Amino acid sequence: MTEHTVILRNVSKVYRQNAVAVQALTDINLEIPRKDFLCLSGPSGSGKSTLLNLIGGLDKPTTGEITVAGERVDQLGKGGLARLRLHKIGFVFQAYNLIPVLTARENVEFVMQLQGRSPAERGAKAREILQEVGLEGLEGRRPGELSGGQQQRVAVARAIVSEPSLVLADEPTANLDSKTAENLMQLLVHMNKEHHVTFIFSTHDRLVMDFSRRLIKLHDGRIVDDEKRGAGAVG
Amino acid sequence: MNVTLRFAWRNLWRHARRTWLTASAIAFSAALLVFMITLQLGAYDMMIDTSLRVYTGQLQVQRSGYLDKPQMRSTVPEAAALAAELRAAGFPAVAARAQGFALASSGSRSYGVPVSGVEPKYEPLVSTIPKRLAQGRYLREADAYEAVIGATLARNLKIKVGDELTLLGSGRDGSVAATIVPVVGIFDSGNPELDRHLVQLPLAAFQEVFSMGSDAHAIVLSGMELRELPKAATRARALLPADRELVVLEWQELLPGIEQAIEADMVQNWFTYIILIIVVTFSILNTFLMSVLERTREFGVMLALGATPYRIGSLVMVESVLLALLGLGIGLVVGGGLAVYFHLEGFTFPGMAELYAQFGLPGRIHAKLSFNAIAVGPAVIFLFTVVAALYPALRIRRLAPVEAMHAV
Structure with a gap:
């Protein structure tokens, strides 16, 4: 039997804006197996980011069930969601969103500190993961002293270092040039293989779709296509 | 970090x-x-x-209850001897005082005034009045019959240094306490209340006039650091004879204002x-x-x-x-x-x-x-x-x- 990292059953999301109901997602059913490398695509307003937020426990569905790494996200309170995000989910954002006053190593350590790991373990693990993402020698630099690609690598290191079951990446290549974006995707494929982490992307970028092993297309809040692509077109 | x-x-x-x-x-x-x-x-x-420093002193030894009800008979027995013992115990400034009340007269004017008997030798250590003489001199001999008075009182009585002052009151035993003393000094203490009322006599003369024997009403202690006063009070209490109902009062009790x-x-x-x-x-x-x-x-x-x-x-x-x-x-x-x-x-x-x-x-x-x-x-x-x-x-x-x- 296939082990699933994410299961969605009849998930819908309605936003209320000035008493007007906006149907962001309608009746989403989805099973994402462990170690999958999946891409959510679709035009703006199709519900990609909303779906990513629901899976990541950043928002709650209006109806339906969401299970992530064995936990019912839709039933968790604020504290439970924070704990789930901290231990089971990693995030990579379009704008990197590193903490500007912390160095690359401290940004990576920050998540481990939240997890309550010892300073010695944090230091060793941060060095190891930064070396793995190719930032050896740049650990002491702050985000403002790194290029966009380097910052996104720090963000990947930060997402992976907590040893999550799932990494959610929202438009991770949107601010990168094509060469840097390709290098980043190769790194993420490597992380997927080496760390056995499930990756879900939300993107418009053709490159990201090419690297994915599964491509889900959304339109007006509904899944309109679910294409399984074997080992991924490139990866 | x-x-x-x-x-x-x-x-x-x-x-x-x-x-x-x-x-x-x-x-x-x-x-x-x-x-x-x-x-x-x-x-x-x-x-x-x-x-x-002007007059009250930092600590006072009194008979219990005297502060609230200052009666002539609530005395400190053998006050000068007890003051000498406290001096010998290391207290830097100690002086015995007796308090009475009399009608002070000069010519046709009379005023009711508190009269204080002081030890001329030791009073300058516990009070600034001896140093604030506007006219004349301070008291010299313990048993001399002479007086110093406040400047306002002198003005009210129209009295000057060398004039005679008549005091008429009642002694501790209820007898008439009367004397005529020359005014040897007029002080200006800076405290209007003292300058308006106070008359000081040498302690021995006071004791004689007011039938006090060797008693007084207070032993005034001074010359210490303010922060040391609670400890000094405790030390003084330990030196007091247990059978005389004496208490040591700190300045907060003496001058609550x-x-x-x-x-x-x-x-x-x-x-x-x-x-x-x-x-x-x-x-x-x-x-x-x-x-x-x-x-x-x-x-x-x-x-x-x-x-x-x-x-x-x-x-x-x-x-x-x-x-x-x-x-x-x-x-x-x-x-x-x-x-x-x-x-x-x-x-x-x-x-x-x-x-x-x-x-x-x-x-x-x-x-x-x-x-x-x-x-x-x-x-x-x-x-x-x-x-x-x-x-x-x-x-x-x-x-x-x-x-x-x-x-x-």
Whole structure:
């Protein structure tokens, strides 16, 4: 039997804006197996980011069930969601969103500190993961002293270092040039293989779709296509 | 250094100018409070010391109950001998005193006045009256029949040095106490009450006129540091004969008005200080609200990463503590420096010496250095700063990750 990292059953999301109901997602059913490398695509307003937020426990569905790494996200309170995000989910954002006053190593350590790991373990693990993402020698630099690609690598290191079951990446290549974006995707494929982490992307970028092993297309809040692509077109 | 501490410290310096301005406001108020409070406490000590020195003394040995009901028969037996014992025990300034009441007359004028019997040899050690003679001289011999009187009383009686003063009262045993004594000196103590009423006679003469035997009504002790008085009182109590119902009274009991005046002044001053602190607190609150608002997006990311609102709120609180400590550190150095300087040199302003001399006060106020004097002001500022940071820290609890991450 296939082990699933994410299961969605009849998930819908309605936003209320000035008493007007906006149907962001309608009746989403989805099973994402462990170690999958999946891409959510679709035009703006199709519900990609909303779906990513629901899976990541950043928002709650209006109806339906969401299970992530064995936990019912839709039933968790604020504290439970924070704990789930901290231990089971990693995030990579379009704008990197590193903490500007912390160095690359401290940004990576920050998540481990939240997890309550010892300073010695944090230091060793941060060095190891930064070396793995190719930032050896740049650990002491702050985000403002790194290029966009380097910052996104720090963000990947930060997402992976907590040893999550799932990494959610929202438009991770949107601010990168094509060469840097390709290098980043190769790194993420490597992380997927080496760390056995499930990756879900939300993107418009053709490159990201090419690297994915599964491509889900959304339109007006509904899944309109679910294409399984074997080992991924490139990866 | 702990990551949170390092994080908080660096956050402070994202806007260095704003941080320095806020720290300066804290430093200024802390320095001002340290300086003002040490000077204020120094002024109180001077006021207490000066008031006690004029006449009351720092401690008094009396018969139990005499303070509330000063009757002639409530005496300290063998007062001069007991005073000598206290002197021998190391108390620097000790003098026996007897108190009576008489009708003082000169020519056609009469006034009811308190009459005090003093030891001319020892009275100058416990009172400034012997040094504040406006005319004539002070009492010399313990058994001489002579008197010194207050300047206002002399004016009212139209009496001058060398004139005779008639005293008519009742002695301890109810007999008539009457005498005619020459006025050898007129004092101007600076205390209007004493200058209007007091007549002093040598103790032996008083005891004779008022049938006191060798008793008196008080043994006055002085010449000690104010902070040593509670210990000195305990030591004096141990030296008193157990069978004579004697008590040692401290200055707060002898002159309760001084303490009440100090308390009233302190409340008034603290009202001003609290207004200053509230103004500074609003500046700090503004800084932290700005700081939290402009980092809403970053807090959203931290929430997404798994940080709890409590954790982020704690970070803001740590920032406020660090900012407060920075400002208070500078304020303590500046304020403490001023306090030490004015403790050593004394504080004065042009004309102060002449003004204070009229009331027998020294022309300089020496700031009082003590842990409380220096720490209380900054501690209150610290408390207000931390409370000010609570509001923005608590606002973080309302942040939702998705909305926060979309904040500009």
